[in-house]
Amino acid sequence: MFINSNNLSAFINDARxxxxxxxxxxxxxLAFSVWWLMDNTLTNLENRGKSLGFGFLVQTAGFEISDTLGTWLFDYEVGVSSYTDIYFIGITNTLLIAVLGIVFASIIGFGVGIMRLSNNFVLKYFATVYVEIIRNVPLLLQLFFWYFAVLGVLPGARNQLEIWGGLGGLNITGLYLPAPIFQPGFGLVFLAFIASLIIAFVASRISKKKQDETGQGFNLLFIIPALIISITGVTYVIMGSPLDWTFPEFKNTGPIFKRGFQDDAGMVLVPEMLAVLLALTLYTAGFIAEIVRAGIIAVSHGQTEASYSLGLRPSITLRLIVIPQAMRIIIPPLTSQYLNLTKNSSLAVAIAYPELVSIFAGTALNQVGKEIEMIFMVMSTYLIISLITSFFMNWFNARVKIVER
Amino acid sequence: MTQNSHNSVFVRKVDAETLPPPQNEMGIRGWLWRNLLYSVTDYSSVSAALRSLAMIFFTVLVSYVGLTQLWLLLDFVFFSAVWSDPTGIKREACWTLSQGGTLPDDWHAACWPFIFAKLKFLAYGPYPMDELWRVNVTGLLGLAGLCWVLIEALPYRRLVGVLMLTAYPVIALILLTGGASEANYFNATAYIFVGLALITVGRLGQRDLLGIVASDFASIIGFVGWSLIVFQVLMLIFSVDVGLKPVGTGDWGGLMITLVVAVTGIVVSLPLGVILALGRRSNMPVARLLCTIFIEFWRGVPLISVLFMASVMIPLFLPEGVNFDKLMRALIGVMLFSAAYMAEVVRGGLQAIDKGQYEAAEAMGLTYWQSMRQIILPQALTHVIPGIVNTFIGLFKDTTLVSIIGLFDLLGAGKSAIADASWSSPVQAISIYLFVGFIFFIFCFGMSRYSIFMENKLSKSRSH
Structure with a gap:
């Protein structure tokens, strides 16, 4: 008994x-709580006379969605399009905001971040004030500010603010811009453009390989743009200029209800989209600016001095010494800012821009009432976008990482 | 000989007088050179000249934009603003001539009487007017406790901190809701006896009176017993009728609900985040996998969808008869969400700790929890204080999202104030958004300054 209990004690105290x-x-x-939740859910659903299932996806949707890239791509029509269409319209609009927002926020953010390091106090303090204000006020409030307080006081639907000498216009119904019309054959021009990009990429790889082997590369600075422009341009001319433009048309004469911008000319960016884009871009730019500033400061001053003492010019020092090292520090937090921007685009639900959460987990959910399925679809969509982005950025990060011995 | 050498060698006995710095390095002129003119006066080569010209262009442009915007803001908020409404005409006080008011047609500035009239609503939402002292007392108690903990010169900081984390939430909840919740005294008594029994078993087990197996799990059993008793006693305390008028959470609103959501989220997310971070770095594959999935899931989805889920799916998850109100559901969503972010911050701190610290703790014979509590976590958490404060700021700003699922937080109260037709005017929205934005700015800016202050202090203490 005594020995047994000793063995037992040894057994129990074994870390493994x-x-x-x-x-x-x-x-x-975990298994118990999952079972408990599932059991509760099934009971509750039964009590409410509901069932699980994705059959609602083929039902037709009966509500209006304002004109956006998504409705244009999927030819949305009330009473004809299904909830699957709504889901994809939502994703398209979310991704549209995300891509545009990332591009603009990066440009502004890098600019402001570098301004904060300037030895010109005007630029420095302007950037500091911008960053402090933007970062310390909630995004949703900024969104409301742009939508209600700025875009809300634009001229009414029968008036406009002209921009670029009448090429575009702005009023409370949105921003009107020229729209491209693709004629048959434009697809080929697009293919030629892609092909020229691939050729340029291959050329730069060959150049880099030659540079690594012999120390002499080609000067590609002018060759690559020339290559892309000539290949695309020649195809464009051969296909007979398959691209037309329609310009927004503004009428301030005639019957009063027909004044204002005409429906069939140009394209319109709805004010909801402008507000979301402005708010997200300026907000994220404030965070990117801080990341860029921290990244550049983190590159040791000795690196710059060593480069100067080797006789490299300041521009080359910046391009070959400072930026590559700063980028290694900047990229991981920059990725999470890009992901934040994508996720924050869901705030558009507050001003009814038709993105994924707003139309699918909002309007459509109210119509169909399939809470579990629809929230599951929305969450997994965001999750997949996040995972793909972070896998890609991890891969990129691993590529630019210093190879340590 | 020595005498001679002394005479021939000049030995300076007094320091040479320090020369003043060059004129153009001093005073306003020097400051201007360093901070403005260096960047715009280099014309020694073509590229330098181009750069200088570009700098001049940008400087002028940015000064122009910055100054005009600043002037517009000051003019809007102060100089042109309407400050009072002595005749009580409400919205017409902020109308221009063409709208039927008295102000000139090009007037566009803040409408302060509107904000003054809505101040109480912005602070408390629809909370009953006669009971506002309860909110004020809660707020002042919280503020006093927070200041006590943060100011280092005061005594008993640890005791006050413990009280703030234990007694204060109970007092606050009773004051805000009025207490007197329903309680099942029979069940509560039964549970307390079960708890006492468990504690007894735990105690016996720790003295090796029940064989080895019990002694091993004695602490866990005792812990379960204690939590059972604490929970039931709390329920009983909340059920005591202290004579306050009950106020449901549906009547909470304004800055008050913003603070309630933010503070609860902050207080709960930190310990939860620490546990998740430890789990993610644990050497048990199951714990590691589960914590990783949990963290990555919440970090991968937007808070809005989490709040939507909390508001429509939590009622489905709970057994019949159990019902959480809207605020509780929002709180659960916010807590889980911010715990995941907090976990990643804490994990950063854990990774920054030298491996030798872990090994030393192990070599001293400390158990896992002992080494975490006394060696690793104190270092890791102080390391990431700036990150923690940043997460707090993010959480504070994110509380605005609860207005989307129908709670009247500060921003939601502002929005419903705008909907008040008796004050409707074109400047209504922009006035209130600027005011609410200013309040958020003060809170967030204050927190970020505190984090910078802590960072500087810690980096000094580390360099010693």
């Missing part, structure tokens, strides 16, 4: 046994 026992406990607790 404890680990396994603890993990079994965790799995048991």
């Amino acid at each position: 046994v404890r680990n396994i026992g603890f993990q079994v406990l965790i799995i048991g607790a």
Whole structure:
């Protein structure tokens, strides 16, 4: 008995046994809570006379969506399009905001970040004030500010603010811009453009390889743009200029209800989209500016001095010494800012810009009432976008990382 | 000989007088050179001249934009603003001539009487007017406790901190809701007896009176017993009728609900985040996997969808008869969401700790929890204080999102104030958004300054 209990004690106090026992406990607790939640949910659903299933996706949707890239791409029509279409319209509009926002926020953010390091106090303090204000006020408030307080006081639908000498116009119904019309054959021009990009990429790889082997590369600075422009341009001319433009048309004469911008000319960016884009871009730019500033400061001053003492010019020092090292520090937090921007685009639900959360988890959910399925679809969509982006950025990060011996 | 050498060698006995710095390095002129003129006066080569010209262009442009915007803001908020409404005409006080008011037609500035009239609503939402002292007392108690903990010169900081984390939430909840919740005294008594029994078993087990297995799990059993008792006693305390009028959370609003959501989220997310971070770095594959999935899931989805989920799916998850109100559901969503972000910050701190610290703790014979509590976590958490404060700021700003699922937080109260037709005017929206934005700015800016102050202090203490 005594020996037995000693063995038992040794057995129980074995770290491996404890680990396994603890993990079994965790799995048991998890399985129990999952079962408990599922059981509750199924009972509740039964009591409310609902069932699980994705059959609603083929039903037709009966509500209006304002004109956006998504409705244009999927030819949205009330009473004809299904909830699957709504889902994809939502994703398209979310991605549209995300891509445009990332591009603009990066440009502004890098600019402001460098301004904060300037030895010109005007630029420095302007950038500092911008960053402090933007970062310390909630994004949703900024969104409301742009939508209600700025875009809300634009001229009414029968008036306009002319921009670029009448090429575009702005009023409370949105920003009107020239729209491209693709004629048959434009696809080929697009293919030629892609092909020229691939050729340029291959050329730069060959040049880099030659540079690594012999120390002499080609000067590609002018060759690549020339290559792209000539290949695309020649195809464009051969296909007979398959691209037309329609310009927004503003009438201030005639019957009063027909004044204002005409429906069939040009394209319109709805004010909701402008507000979301402005708010997201300026907000994220404030964070990117801080990341850029921190990244550049983190490159040791000795690196710059060493480069100067080797006789490199300041522009080359910046391009070959400072930026590559700063980028290594900048990229990981920059990725999470890009992801934040994408996720924050869901705030557009507050001003009814038709993105994923707004039309699918909002309007459509109210119509269909399939909470579990629809929220699951929305969450997994964002999750997949996040995972793809972070895998890609991890891969990129691993590529630019210093190879340590 | 020595005498001679002394005579021939000049030995300076007094320091040479320090020369003043060059004129153009001093005073306003020097400051201007360093901070403005260096960047715009280099014309020694073509590229330098181009750069200088570009700098001049940008400087002028940015000064122009900055100054005009600043002037517009000051003019809007102060100089042109309407400050009072002595005759009580409400919205017409902020109308221009063409709108039927008395102000000139090009007037566009803040409407302060509107904000003064809505101040109480912005602070408390629809909370009953006669009971506002309860909110004020809660707020002042919280503020006093917070200041006590943060100011280093005061005594008993640890005691006050513990009270703030234990007694204060109970007092606050009773004051804000009025207490007197329903309680099942029979069940509560039964649970307390079960708890006492468990504690007894735990105690016996720790003295090796029940064989080895019990002694091993004695602490866990005792812990379960204690939590059972604490929970039931709390329920009983909340059920005591202290004579306050009950106020449901549906009547909470304004800055008050913003602070409630933010503070609860902050207080709960930190310990939860620490546990998740430890789990993610644990050497047990199951715990590691689960914590990683949990963290990456919440970090991968937007808070809005989390709040939507909390508001429509939590009622489905709970057994019949159990019902959480809207605020509780929003709080659960915010807590889980911010715990995941906090976990990543804490994980950063854990990774920054030298491996030798872990090994030394192990070599001293400390158990896992002992080494975490006494060696690793104190270092890791102080390391990431700036990150933690940044997460707090983010959480504070994110509380505005609860207005989307129908709670009247500060921003939501502002929005419903705008909907008040008796004050409707074109400047209504912009006035209130600027005011609410200013309040948020003060809170967030204050927190970020505190984080910079802590960072500087810690980096000094580390360099010693």
